[in-house]
Every structure is written in structure tokens, then in C-alpha cells.
Amino acid sequence: MSAQVIPLPRKEPSLAPILSLTATAMNAVNAVILDRMQSEIPLIPALAGHLISGGGKRMRPMLTLAGAELIGYQGTRHHKLAAAVEFIHTATLLHDDVVDGSDMRRGKAAANIIFGNPATVLVGDFLFTRSFELMVEDGSLKVLKILSNASSVISEGEVDQLTAQRQIETSEERYLSIISSKTAALFAAASRIAAVVAERGEAEEQALDDYGRNLGIAFQLVDDALDYSSDTAEMGKDRGDDFREGKMTLPVILAYARGTEEERNFWRAAIAGHRTSDADLAHAVELIQSHDAVNATRERARHFAQRAIDALSIFPATKAREAMVEAAQFAVSRGY
Amino acid sequence: MSAQVIPLPRKEPSLAPILSLTATAMNAVNAVILDRMQSEIPLIPALAGHLISGGGKRMRPMLTLAGAELIGYQGTRHHKLAAAVEFIHTATLLHDDVVDGSDMRRGKAAANIIFGNPATVLVGDFLFTRSFELMVEDGSLKVLKILSNASSVISEGEVDQLTAQRQIETSEERYLSIISSKTAALFAAASRIAAVVAERGEAEEQALDDYGRNLGIAFQLVDDALDYSSDTAEMGKDRGDDFREGKMTLPVILAYARGTEEERNFWRAAIAGHRTSDADLAHAVELIQSHDAVNATRERARHFAQRAIDALSIFPATKAREAMVEAAQFAVSRGY
Numbered sequence: 310m311s312a313q314v315i316p317l318p319r320k321e322p323s324l325a326p327i328l329s330l331t332a333t334a335m336n337a338v339n340a341v342i343l344d345r346m347q348s349e350i351p352l353i354p355a356l357a358g359h360l361i362s363g364g365g366k367r368m369r370p371m372l373t374l375a376g377a378e379l380i381g382y383q384g385t386r387h388h389k390l391a392a393a394v395e396f397i398h399t400a401t402l403l404h405d406d407v408v409d410g411s412d413m414r415r416g417k418a419a420a421n422i423i424f425g426n427p428a429t430v431l432v433g434d435f436l437f438t439r440s441f442e443l444m445v446e447d448g449s450l451k452v453l454k455i456l457s458n459a460s461s462v463i464s465e466g467e468v469d470q471l472t473a474q475r476q477i478e479t480s481e482e483r484y485l486s487i488i489s490s491k492t493a494a495l496f497a498a499a500s501r502i503a504a505v506v507a508e509r510g511e512a513e514e515q516a517l518d519d520y521g522r523n524l525g526i527a528f529q530l531v532d533d534a535l536d537y538s539s540d541t542a543e544m545g546k547d548r549g550d551d552f553r554e555g556k557m558t559l560p561v562i563l564a565y566a567r568g569t570e571e572e573r574n575f576w577r578a579a580i581a582g583h584r585t586s587d588a589d590l591a592h593a594v595e596l597i598q599s600h601d602a603v604n605a606t607r608e609r610a611r612h613f614a615q616r617a618i619d620a621l622s623i624f625p626a627t628k629a630r631e632a633m634v635e636a637a638q639f640a641v642s643r644g645y
Numbered sequence: 646m647s648a649q650v651i652p653l654p655r656k657e658p659s660l661a662p663i664l665s666l667t668a669t670a671m672n673a674v675n676a677v678i679l680d681r682m683q684s685e686i687p688l689i690p691a692l693a694g695h696l697i698s699g700g701g702k703r704m705r706p707m708l709t710l711a712g713a714e715l716i717g718y719q720g721t722r723h724h725k726l727a728a729a730v731e732f733i734h735t736a737t738l739l740h741d742d743v744v745d746g747s748d749m750r751r752g753k754a755a756a757n758i759i760f761g762n763p764a765t766v767l768v769g770d771f772l773f774t775r776s777f778e779l780m781v782e783d784g785s786l787k788v789l790k791i792l793s794n795a796s797s798v799i800s801e802g803e804v805d806q807l808t809a810q811r812q813i814e815t816s817e818e819r820y821l822s823i824i825s826s827k828t829a830a831l832f833a834a835a836s837r838i839a840a841v842v843a844e845r846g847e848a849e850e851q852a853l854d855d856y857g858r859n860l861g862i863a864f865q866l867v868d869d870a871l872d873y874s875s876d877t878a879e880m881g882k883d884r885g886d887d888f889r890e891g892k893m894t895l896p897v898i899l900a901y902a903r904g905t906e907e908e909r910n911f912w913r914a915a916i917a918g919h920r921t922s923d924a925d926l927a928h929a930v931e932l933i934q935s936h937d938a939v940n941a942t943r944e945r946a947r948h949f950a951q952r953a954i955d956a957l958s959i960f961p962a963t964k965a966r967e968a969m970v971e972a973a974q975f976a977v978s979r980g981y
Contacts, residue, residue: 350805404770408763427744430766431803434740437770438797441777445789453781453789461774467767469686 322638324366330632331374334388338370341392345439356424356432360399363415368528369499370395375636376503376517378629379621386506389443390452394499396440397460401467401495403433408471409554452502459498466490470556477565477580479557488529489522496525516620520633523617527640530610533558534603535644537594549590555580559609561593563602572596607641614641658974660702666968667710670724674706677728681775692760692768696735699751704864705835706731711972712839712853714965715957722842725779726788730835732776733796737803737831739769744807745890788838795834802826806892813901813916815893824865825858832861852956856969859953863976866946869894870939871980873930885926891916895945897929899938908932943977950977 328335346357370391377387402414407426411419421429437460444453470487473479500521504514536551537560551558557580565576578584579593597603614637624630664671682693706727713723738750743762747755757765773796780789806823809815836857840850872887873896887894893916901912914920915929933939950973960966 348801348804350801350808352804352808353801400770404766407766426762427807428804430740430743431800431807434736434773435797435800435804437773438793438800441789441793442797445786445793448786450781450784450786453777457774457777457781461771461778464767464771464774465684465686465689468684468688468764468771471763471767472686472688 322635322642324636324639326628326632327371327375327636330378330629331371334374334377334391335367335371337385337388338367338374338391338395341389341443342395345392345396345443346436348435352424352428353432353435356403356420356428357399357436359420359423360402360414361395363417365415367395369398369495372496372499372521372524373503375629375633376500376520377507379517379624379627379633380504380507380509380513382503382507384506386447386449387503389447390456390502390506391499393440393443393447393456394495394502396436396443397456397463398495400433400437400440401463403429403436405467407433408467409550411550447506449505451505455498455501455505459494462490462494466492466494473557475555475580475582476557477577479562481559481562481566484557484559484562485526488526488533492529493522493525496528497522500524512623516623519620520617520637523613523620524637524640527610527614527617527637530559530606530613531641531643534560534606534610536560537597538603538644552579552590552593553585555582559606560597560602563605564593564597564600567600567602568596610641614638658971658978660972660975662964662968663707663711663972666714666965667707670710670713670727671703671707673721673724674703674710674727674731677725677779678731681728681732681779682772684771688760688764689768689771692739692756692764693735693772695756695759696738696750697731699753701751703731705734705831707972708832708835708857708860709839711965711969712836712856713843715853715960715963715969716840716843716845716849718839718843720842722783722785723839725783726792726838726842727835729776729779729783729792730831730838732772732779733792733799734831736769736773736776737799737827739765739772741803743769744803745886747886783842785841787841791834791837791841795830798826798830802828802830809893811891811916811918812893813913815898817895817898817902820893820895820898821862824862824869828865829858829861832864833858836860848959852959855956856953856973859949859956860973860976863946863949863953863973866895866942866949867977867979870896870942870946872896873933874939874980885929888915888926888929889921891918895942896933896938899941900929900933900936903936903938904932946977950974 342361346361347354373387373391373394403420405411406414406419406421407429410421412422413419441457444456466487466489470491473483473487497518498521500517501514504517533551536548536558561576561580565573568576575584575592575596579589617637618634621630621633678697682697683690709723709727709730739756741747742750742755742757743765746757748758749755780792802823802825806827809819809823833854834857836853837850840853869887872884872894897912897916901909904912911920911928911932915925953973954970957966957969
């Protein structure tokens with residue numbers, strides 16, 4: 310089953326401008342990443358490299374780099390810090406895959422499948438400690454505070470998500486709180502530190518933080534929508550993973566809220582783990598479509614993306630700002 | 646089977662003096678630990694509290710506190726930092742229990758058994774991030790560097806240990822390198838930071854680092870010896886865990902090195918995981934005893950404990966120094 314393609318009235322938004330804006334600096338960041346994931350223990354670069362060289366959009370370090378372009382920062386301190394941000398994210402992905410028992414990540418077998426859970430947990434820890442070493446080398450206590458706090462909020466969000474799993478009564482508010490912690494906190498911190506290293510004022514810091522945070526929420530909302538509307542190739546993970554894991558994402562929350570009593574009985578059983586066949590997934594997608602819950606999720610995403618875009622209004626209208634605006638539009642439109 | 650008790654020619658060394666030396670400050674550290682393991686997500690304090698309130702010797706924060714007493718530090722900064730050290734250690738224990746599939750820890754069911762692997766991994770991450778938040782609050786980049794580096798070395802050591810698991814050819818040198826990383830690095834860092842917050846010179850820092858590092862090696866050696874000589878109650882973990890997990894600890898390395906070809910065949914099969922019955926464990930203990938490998942391991946520990954003690958010689962002969970000397974003697978004698 311695939312969503313009907315409705316042509317948008319304007320040109321398709323794309324990541325191309327932000328990718329081009331940050332391409333040179335991203336090469337420097339990638340060099341730091343490759344250098345700092347090394348270790349004398351061969352399993353470490355083997356496992357870390359499996360995930361890191363396996364692609365991924367490098368969205369979070371890209372936010373640091375784009376923010377630096379936006380405010381005209383001339384130095385190079387943000388390269389190491391952007392690498393630190395990506396290491397935090399990579400550590401989180403490795404631990405997520407263990408926690409979820411994932412089979413696939415970024416279109417190939419997940420690290421836990423190839424290397425086992427023990428190695429995946431421990432190399433995640435390693436990348437996390439490397440990330441802190443990079444921050445300490447930079448030496449800004451303000452950056453350290455922002456990123457250590459974000460890391461703490463992320464792990465609280467991960468535990469909160471685990472607690473909400475298989476809980477059909479999870480509300481939209483609780484869901485928003487979870488994705489604000491587990492996803493948006495790092496988007497916000499990654500953006501904010503660009504203004505910190507450039508020693509701009511609090512207003513610029515806050516604007517970048519707001520941009521990143523709202524973009525992160527929009528991004529996660531669309532990811533969660535795509536799990537009920539896209540195919541494996543598009544997501545690089547198994548479609549229906551959220552469904553089978555009993556994750557209470559917004560499409561399910563809305564379909565349940567808008568459903569008949571009979572439909573709610575289906576959702577209760579499904580989220581409890583008693584409906585996991587392909588036919589059950591197809592039925593779930595059908596219910597979600599019938600209540601327009603994927604589109605409603607995208608609409609919520611559009612709201613946050615618009616807030617992200619408006620947060621940039623304090624900056625002059627440069628090519629950098631245009632690229633960041635288009636990145637936020639892309640976050641909502643992708644997969645359509 | 647239990648080791649024959651040989652009365653020592655002097656009074657039994659004990660932790661009592663170092664416990665008494667650090668008791669008041671440890672109350673302050675425990676208050677920080679209890680306060681900072683809280684979260685609005687109830688699962689976090691529930692899981693963290695299961696391990697943290699489950700006892701444990703608080704050896705690592707005790708080293709920070711004893712070091713501060715030794716050099717006459719008057720402030721309170723080390724309370725938060727000692728709590729940070731304990732959080733790093735607690736995070737490591739939680740992840741270790743997932744990696745090893747442990748059943749017991751500190752004499753009761755391990756967190757992974759009660760709360761499951763996913764929650765245990767994520768709450769470990771949470772405690773780790775909290776530890777960094779505490780260090781950042783303290784604000785010393787020097788302390789941050791020491792503890793972030795130690796954390797990174799620990800996780801490399803954990804991966805290295807995993808790589809050596811079930812590898813019968815692991816040498817004593819490789820084993821020493823692993824325990825230096827996974828255990829002694831945090832003992833060293835915990836001791837060293839006492840001199841850093843007190844702003845003493847490099848000589849005092851290095852002496853405390855040497856004390857902690859050698860003590861840590863001695864401690865781990867004796868832990869590994871006890872797994873082949875003590876019962877469950879004494880260790881708070883299942884006797885024979887190392888054997889069944891195919892861990893190459895020194896008693897096995899020595900019994901294998903000193904063994905006949907027939908014995909070596911047994912060890913090859915056992916470490917590969919093909920000899921896991923109680924009778925196999927009894928046979929392993931027998932072989933280890935017949936080659937005096939537990940005593941040899943204790944002798945190695947005595948060597949490192951002596952180096953720890955001698956590192957303290959640059960400090961005046963105070964009650965604090967006596968207590969730290971006796972702690973090192975205790976590390977070797979415990980379980981006899």
C-alpha cells in the first residue's frame with residue numbers, strides 16, 4: 310500500500326541547499342569523526358564504522374554547521390563540537406537498536422544483529438565518552454553544560470518512551486514530551502552551540518535553539534508518520550516496527566482517539582502485542598488512513614516546522630537562512 | 646570446597662579506619678547521589694535505587710574522600726565529584742550486567758533480571774549523563790578531562806574484555822591491560838581529583854593516581870581470585886560466573902599455562918563454553934588449586950597493593966595515610 314501522491318503547488322523542498330552550504334565544513338567534521346572513532350581495540354572502529362559509514366543524514370552536526378554559517382562564524386571550533394554531537398546521536402542509535410531489538414538501520418542489518426548486543430552496548434558507551442572528550446578539548450564550560458544537559462534529557466526521554474510502550478492510554482501531550490526529550494533536545498543543543506562558539510548574545514542562542522527544537526519535533530513526527538505510510542527502502546528500517554513494538558506514536562494516538570469502540574479494541578490488543586501479523590499491520594494502516602491520522606501528524610509537523618522557520622526571523626535574509634528554511638520545509642514534505 | 650585458612654602473622658587488615666575517616670563526608674556524597682538520581686520518570690529512581698541502595702562498598706568515591714583527608718583539603722567540591730565517580734561506576738555495573746546476562750549483583754537479583762535489559766541500558770546511560778552534569782557544575786576543566794578520559798578508557802577496556810572472552814590464548818599481559826582499563830582507570834582518576842580540587846602540585850596528583858591505579862589492579866585481581874575460591878554470599882554474585890562466561894582471568898591463565906596437555910584440553914573446552922556443569926566448575930577449581938593459581942593471583946595483587954602503599958610515602962604519616970595503607974592491605978587479604 311502506498312500513499313497517493315498529491316503534487317505540491319510549489320517546487321519540492323530539498324536538503325540540497327543546506328548540504329551545499331555545509332559541504333566543506335562537513336568534510337572537516339567527517340575527518341574528526343573518522344579520527345576519533347579509532348581505538349587500539351579493533352572491534353570499536355569496526356562496529357562504530359558499520360553505523361557511521363552506513364550513511365545517515367548527519368542532520369544534527371549539519372545544524373551546528375548551518376548555524377555557524379548563518380551567523381558568519383569564522384573559526385573552526387564547531388567542527389569538533391559537531392562531531393561530538395554526531396557521536397552522542399550515534400551512541401543513542403546503537404543503544405536504541407539494542408533496546409528495540411532492531412533488525413535494520415539505515416537500509417542494512419543493524420549493528421546488534423551483526424556484532425551482538427553486548428558489543429553494541431559497550432561501543433555505544435565508548436562513543437558517548439569520546440563525545441565528552443571532544444567537548445572537554447574544546448574547553449567551553451557553556452557548551453559542556455548545554456550538551457551534557459541535552460544528553461541527560463535524551464536519556465530521560467528514552468526511558469520515558471520505554472515506559473509508555475504498550476500503554477494505549479498515552480496522550481498526545483505525553484508523546485510530545487517524549488519526542489521533545491529524545492529527539493528535539495539534541496537538535497536544539499546542536500543548533501544553539503553555533504551561537505555559543507561565535508560568542509553571540511542570548512537572543513541568537515535562543516533563536517537557534519528554538520529553530521533546532523521545533524525542527525526536531527517536526528522531524529520526529531514525520532518519521533513516525535512514515536512508519537505507517539512508507540516502504541522499507543524509503544525509511545531504511547522495517548516498516549511497521551513501531552506497530553510491532555507497541556510504540557505509542559501520534560498516528561496511533563489519533564487513530565485510537567478518533568476510532569469506534571470496535572477499532573479501539575483492535576488497538577488495545579495490537580499495542581499490547583497480540584496483533585503482529587502483516588494483515589494486522591495492513592488493518593492498522595487502513596484505520597490510520599481512514600481517520601486521516603498520517604495527514605494529521607504531518608499537519609502537526611508543519612506547525613512545528615513553521616515555528617522553526619519563524620524563529621530565524623531575527624537573522625538577516627541570507628543564503629544560509631534560506632537553506633535552513635528549506636531544510637525545515639523538507640522535514641515536513643519528505644516521503645510524500 | 647573452601648580455601649584453607651592460614652592465620653596471618655598480624656592483625657587482620659580492615660576497611661574500618663578508612664570508613665571512619667570518610668564517614669561524615671560520605672553522608673554528604675550519599676545525599677548528592679540520592680538527590681541526583683531522581684527524575685520525573687519513576688522508572689529511573691526505581692531502577693537506579695535498586696542498585697545504589699543495594700549496598701556496595703562505595704570504594705571509588707571513598708578514594709576521593711580519603712585523598713582529600715590525606716592532603717587536608719577543607720572545601721566541599723569533592724562531594725559532588727565523588728558522587729559523579731560513583732555514577733560512572735554504577736552506569737558501568739548496569740551495562741556490565743546486561744552484557745554478561747548476570748543473575749545476581751550485590752547479593753540480590755541484578756537490575757536486568759528485575760527491570761529487563763532495555764531499561765537497564767537506558768538508566769545506565771542516564772546515570773552516565775548525570776555524572777557529567779555534576780562535573781560540569783563543578784566547573785573544573787582539569788577534572789572534566791581526567792574523568793572523561795577515564796570513562797573513555799573504561800569503555801575501551803570493557804570492549805577489550807569482551808573481545809578476549811572465550812579466547813584461551815589470552816596472556817597475563819593482555820589481562821593486566823584489560824583490568825588496568827576497565828577497573829584501575831577509575832580508581833586512579835577518583836584518587837587524583839582529590840589533589841586537583843585542592844590545587845596541589847603534580848607530584849601529589851601523580852602519587853594519588855599511582856595509589857588508586859595500583860589499588861584498583863590489586864582489587865580486581867582479588868575479585869577474580871575469589872570467583873574460584875569463595876561462595877555466593879561472600880561475593881554477592883554467583884560463584885563460577887567468570888568460568889561459565891568464559892572470562893580469561895588470571896587464575897585461569899595461570900592454571901592453563903602451568904597445566905598438562907590434558908588439563909589444557911579441559912580449559913580449551915571450558916573457556917569455549919563446552920564445560921559448564923557444577924562438576925566442571927569443581928574440576929576447574931581443583932586444577933586452579935593444584936597449580937596454586939589462586940595464591941599466585943593473590944601474590945600478584947600483593948605486589949600492586951605494595952606499590953599503592955609506597956606511592957603514599959611522599960605524604961606525612963597521618964591517620965589518613967594509615968587508613969589508606971590498611972585499605973590496600975585489606976584489598977589483598979579479603980576473602981581469606
